[in-house]
Amino acid sequence: MAQLxxxxxxxxxxxxxxxxxxxxxxxxxxxxxxxxxxxxSFNVEPYxxxxxxxxxxxxxxxSLRWYKDIFRNGMQAPDxxxxxxxxxxxxxxxxxxxxxxxxxxIGICATLLSTSLGTVAAIGLSRSExxxxxLIMSILISxxxxxxxITAAGMFFFYSKVHLSQTYLGVIMAHAVLGTPFVIITVTxxxxxxxxxxxxxxxxxxxxxxxxxxxxQMPLIVPGVISGxxxxxxxxxxxxxxxxxxxxxxxxxxxxxxxxxIREQISPTILxxxxxxxxxxxxxxxxxxxxxxxxxxxxxxxxT
Amino acid sequence: xxxxSTTPLTAADGTPLKxxxxxxxxxxxxxxxxxxxxxxxxxxxxxxxxxxxLMWQGVYxxxxxxxxxxxxxxxxIWDGVSEPTEEMYALLVLDLxxxxxxxxxxxxxxxxNQELSGTRSLFTSTARKAEKIEPPYRESLVKxxxxxxxxxxxxxxxxxxxxxxxxxxxxxxxKRYTVDQGFIERDxxxxxxxxxxxxxxxxxxxVMFLCLLLGYPVAYLLATxxxxxxxxxxxxxxxxxxxxxxxxxxxxxAILQSQGVVNDLLVWVGITADDSRFSLIYNMxxxxxxxxxxxLPFMILPLYSVMKTIPPSYMRAARSLGAxxxxxxxxxxxxxxxxxxxxxxxxxxxxxxxYYITPALVGGQDGQLISNMIAYHMQKSLNWSxxxxxxxxxxxxxxxxxxxxxxxxxIDNMKLG
Numbered sequence: 001m002a003q004l005x006x007x008x009x010x011x012x013x014x015x016x017x018x019x020x021x022x023x024x025x026x027x028x029x030x031x032x033x034x035x036x037x038x039x040x041s042f043n044v045e046p047y048x049x050x051x052x053x054x055x056x057x058x059x060x061x062x063s064l065r066w067y068k069d070i071f072r073n074g075m076q077a078p079d080x081x082x083x084x085x086x087x088x089x090x091x092x093x094x095x096x097x098x099x100x101x102x103x104x105x106i107g108i109c110a111t112l113l114s115t116s117l118g119t120v121a122a123i124g125l126s127r128s129e130x131x132x133x134x135l136i137m138s139i140l141i142s143x144x145x146x147x148x149x150i151t152a153a154g155m156f157f158f159y160s161k162v163h164l165s166q167t168y169l170g171v172i173m174a175h176a177v178l179g180t181p182f183v184i185i186t187v188t189x190x191x192x193x194x195x196x197x198x199x200x201x202x203x204x205x206x207x208x209x210x211x212x213x214x215x216x217q218m219p220l221i222v223p224g225v226i227s228g229x230x231x232x233x234x235x236x237x238x239x240x241x242x243x244x245x246x247x248x249x250x251x252x253x254x255x256x257x258x259x260x261x262i263r264e265q266i267s268p269t270i271l272x273x274x275x276x277x278x279x280x281x282x283x284x285x286x287x288x289x290x291x292x293x294x295x296x297x298x299x300x301x302x303x304t
Numbered sequence: 305x306x307x308x309s310t311t312p313l314t315a316a317d318g319t320p321l322k323x324x325x326x327x328x329x330x331x332x333x334x335x336x337x338x339x340x341x342x343x344x345x346x347x348x349x350x351x352x353x354x355x356x357x358l359m360w361q362g363v364y365x366x367x368x369x370x371x372x373x374x375x376x377x378x379x380x381i382w383d384g385v386s387e388p389t390e391e392m393y394a395l396l397v398l399d400l401x402x403x404x405x406x407x408x409x410x411x412x413x414x415x416x417n418q419e420l421s422g423t424r425s426l427f428t429s430t431a432r433k434a435e436k437i438e439p440p441y442r443e444s445l446v447k448x449x450x451x452x453x454x455x456x457x458x459x460x461x462x463x464x465x466x467x468x469x470x471x472x473x474x475x476x477x478x479k480r481y482t483v484d485q486g487f488i489e490r491d492x493x494x495x496x497x498x499x500x501x502x503x504x505x506x507x508x509x510x511v512m513f514l515c516l517l518l519g520y521p522v523a524y525l526l527a528t529x530x531x532x533x534x535x536x537x538x539x540x541x542x543x544x545x546x547x548x549x550x551x552x553x554x555x556x557x558a559i560l561q562s563q564g565v566v567n568d569l570l571v572w573v574g575i576t577a578d579d580s581r582f583s584l585i586y587n588m589x590x591x592x593x594x595x596x597x598x599x600l601p602f603m604i605l606p607l608y609s610v611m612k613t614i615p616p617s618y619m620r621a622a623r624s625l626g627a628x629x630x631x632x633x634x635x636x637x638x639x640x641x642x643x644x645x646x647x648x649x650x651x652x653x654x655x656x657x658x659y660y661i662t663p664a665l666v667g668g669q670d671g672q673l674i675s676n677m678i679a680y681h682m683q684k685s686l687n688w689s690x691x692x693x694x695x696x697x698x699x700x701x702x703x704x705x706x707x708x709x710x711x712x713x714x715i716d717n718m719k720l721g
Contacts, residue, residue, distance in 0.1 A: 012629060015629075019521065019525075020525075023521050023522055026522050027522065027537065029518065029597065029600075030540055030541060030544050030601075031540045031543065031544065032559075033544075033552055033555035033556055033559060033597060034543060034551070034555060036555055036558060036559060037554065037555050037558065047563070048557065048558045048561065048563070048564065049558065049561070049563045049564055049565070050568065117342050117343040117346055118343060120339050120340075120342065120343065121339060121340045121342070121343035124335075124336045124337065124338070124340035125340055127332070127335075127339075129329065129332045129333045129335075130333070130337070130340065131333060131336075131337070134710070136344060137716065138715055139344070139347060139348075140343060140344065141715050141718070142351075142352075142706070143347070143351055145654055145702060145706045146355065146699065146702060147657070147658020147659075147660070147675055147695075147698055147699070147702060148658065148660055148675075149658065149660045149675040149679050149682075149695070150355060150358070150678070150695045150698065150699050151355065153358055153678065153679075153691060153692070153695060154351075154354035154355040154356075155351075156682070157354065157357060157358055157361070157688075158353065158354035158357050158358075159354070174350070176346075177347060177350050177351045180343060180346075185718055188716065234546060237548070238548045238549055240549075240661060241660055241661065258550045258551075259550065259661075259665075262550070262554060262557065262665055266557075271554065271558070274548070274550075274551040274554050274555070277547065277548045277551050278543075278547055278551060281543065281546040281547045281548070282546075284546055285542055288546075
């Protein structure tokens, strides 16, 4: 850490370290709840708390039981030998596997929809000729602001009328709408630093608008698009209210399964899934950070 | 000279340059709109329109008018205070018979029951006997159920007969809309919604305040530390931000429950006895703690991005001019962070006020917010119009805050990560 200048008084020194200590506590408050699910998910007992055995680091108090349960819960023959039949059984019948498949399917479809529409719209919005820019922007960002219950309730009525509720398409559309604000925000932020004269240069050298877009603009905004897409994906991946209102059991996602797990039959399987989700978010966070650095390097912004 | 200045400048093909420019501007505007239009159309169709349709339900419910077509006209003419006529009773029986045959009586009964509770069985049981009712209708109806002779039942029907009604909004504000007295207070026992709105505001306010209290020092530390340390610590802020909401809520259940980590620790230290553990979850405390944790990154990130732009030389200047560290901080540093406080505070408040998942899972009885009540009316009591009215009030509040956010901070300046 930075050295304190020699002229600091004792009082200031004490405050300096007290302040660091307080901040340390706040960081613990932020991070500890996420780390605590890790050891608890290896509990051998069906409880949400540390057993005496775990505190004594007794190896018998830890197990992979709840991770196995992710695969086994709902299977027709969970104790069958581990072969192709077992795998197909778990793929088709395990409740959690179905939820995981649904989450990825819905998440990827919603991300593709919201990222493609959102990127194009953000490019339009960043043009100075765009009329009513402010109003349109606030409409496009509003899905992030409107309480989810209201969004979900409105969609429930409307989608029921047009026979979209309880279908994959309905859930995908809902999640795509909820993800677009993130795409708009990140792509617009990337476009703020975009040098417009590059487009003019490209035009003057004989490239058409489409060629200019793909060869000049796209490579520069791609980091923003990808991080917007990741935001959209995690939004869909984490969303449960719209799923609660719109989905049938067939479209259960991971958060939906966790929701009923917490409400009905509370078991450490939820903690095992939670641990896997934490690992996933670490991966996504790393990707975002790498993209941000790449984007800054590309646009020639040096960090001070 | 004069000849040149009078003839307008023209492009190569002879059209005036001014016109040509206007055409080019128009084309580029059309192109910009064309790029935005697909998304705008998608958002309007799948998000804005459904919400507007929901809001419409909050003031419009035509169940009674649609299902009781014969009685409708008479009820509309009726003044609401005089004795109901024999003809009205006759038409009522006619409509009840029809609804019994169509199996729609349940809907009518539920609708009137929303206006005057205790009338559901009155309608369903009378409809069951409707075939056998003989004139004089008034007498035979009162013989089946005494309530039919009461004025309040007819007044409730007159109110439900008005499809376009302020009744649901009145209920949402703990008022009652009546035929003869306009809006009146509901009995004290039934006043639940204003209390719930106040509690929602209180919890959101507390969460906002706690986020500011915890977020400000952290943002300050991150903004003043050298980059290699602050980048590392930033991960501690961003990881919760990226972690699933349900994971974090689950973690708080594991931590705060009576057999959870915090209570175990307190018992072990000896602060509390094993049989008098604190109840930290399934109440308002649990909701506030979990929501503060979940929304804290939304406070830290805007604060950080504002603090990052404040040059440290200002503080040094204040110190060199004789200010104590505290004074320099309060008079020089803090005023410069106000935009960050505003942005973070408003964002946290807006998000907190519509929170549903966390209160539903860890809120217990007294940690429920207005969103939970809306979900209850949507899914359990099936009083959709009331859900829409409650949602309308909530949405109105959120949109006012959103407008303020846009005016003060500008949504273009919203930053993520």
